Each structure stands twice: as C-alpha cells, then as structure tokens.
Amino acid sequence: MRLFKSSEYAIRCLVYMAADPDELCPVKRLAAELDIPFKFLGRLMGRLREAGFVESVRGKNGGYRIAKPLQEIRMEQIVDTVEGLETYDRCILGFERCDEKNPCPMHEFWTGPKESIQQMMADVTLADMVKSKGKKLS
Numbered sequence: 001m002r003l004f005k006s007s008e009y010a011i012r013c014l015v016y017m018a019a020d021p022d023e024l025c026p027v028k029r030l031a032a033e034l035d036i037p038f039k040f041l042g043r044l045m046g047r048l049r050e051a052g053f054v055e056s057v058r059g060k061n062g063g064y065r066i067a068k069p070l071q072e073i074r075m076e077q078i079v080d081t082v083e084g085l086e087t088y089d090r091c092i093l094g095f096e097r098c099d100e101k102n103p104c105p106m107h108e109f110w111t112g113p114k115e116s117i118q119q120m121m122a123d124v125t126l127a128d129m130v131k132s133k134g135k136k137l138s
C-alpha cells in the first residue's frame with residue numbers, strides 16, 4: 001500500500017518547510033529541492049493553504065510558510081486534504097461491499113494492518129516527522 005503522489009508531495013513539502021517554520025519557501029525552490037513538478041506543486045500548495053496548514057505571502061520575495069504549530073498537523077489531516085481518506089478504509093481487493101457479514105478472501109488478513117495504518121496516520125504529527133531520524137526528502 002502506498003500514498004498517492006499528491007500526499008507524498010504534500011508531506012515532503014510540509015516536512016521541508018517545518019525544518020524552519022518561519023522561513024518563506026517559494027514554490028520554485030520547493031519544486032527544485034524536492035523534485036516535484038512546478039505546475040502540480042502550485043495547485044497543491046493552494047490546497048494546503050486553504051486547509052490552513054500553510055500561509056502564503058505574495059510578491060517578489062514571497063512564498064509559503066507553516067501556519068500552525070507542527071504538533072497540530074497530523075498525517076491523517078494532510079492525506080485527507082489532498083486525496084481523501086476513503087482509499088485507506090476500502091477493501092484491499094477493491095470490492096465495494098466487504099465487511100464481517102460479507103468478507104472478501106483477504107478481509108481477515110487486511111483488517112488489522114488497515115486499522116494500524118489508520119491509527120498511525122491519526123497519531124503521527126508534522127512535529128514527529130521533523131524529529132524523525134529519516135531525513136530523505138527527494
């Protein structure tokens with residue numbers, strides 16, 4: 001199971017900016033540093049701004065910066081903003097109806113890991129990601 005590119009990019013950007021939350025980061029620099037397509041990143045940053053994760057400053061020396069305390073931004077919120085959480089609650093085999101009464105062949109094996117992934121996304125904050133030993137962003 002993988003995140004969609006939009007969530008991968010959003011998390012990369014937020015972690016990068018969170019390293020110095022008061023600094024303005026122009027989209028051009030984010031795109032170059034994080035190897036993210038510039039046009040896509042512009043739209044993505046707009047969504048992150050609308051959700052209140054970042055604020056934008058216009059002008060020659062403008063850019064984006066983190067708008068809330070890092071511990072208040074959860075992975076679950078980021079993913080929900082850019083792609084929605086429905087994907088992480090669906091049947092691993094893609095069946096529309098899959099539950100205890102109508103299980104797919106993988107239901108009993110997928111339920112535990114799915115719940116663990118959902119819990120991890122609810123628990124992990126941007127502050128946690130910044131403190132993580134993993135520093136690779138591009």
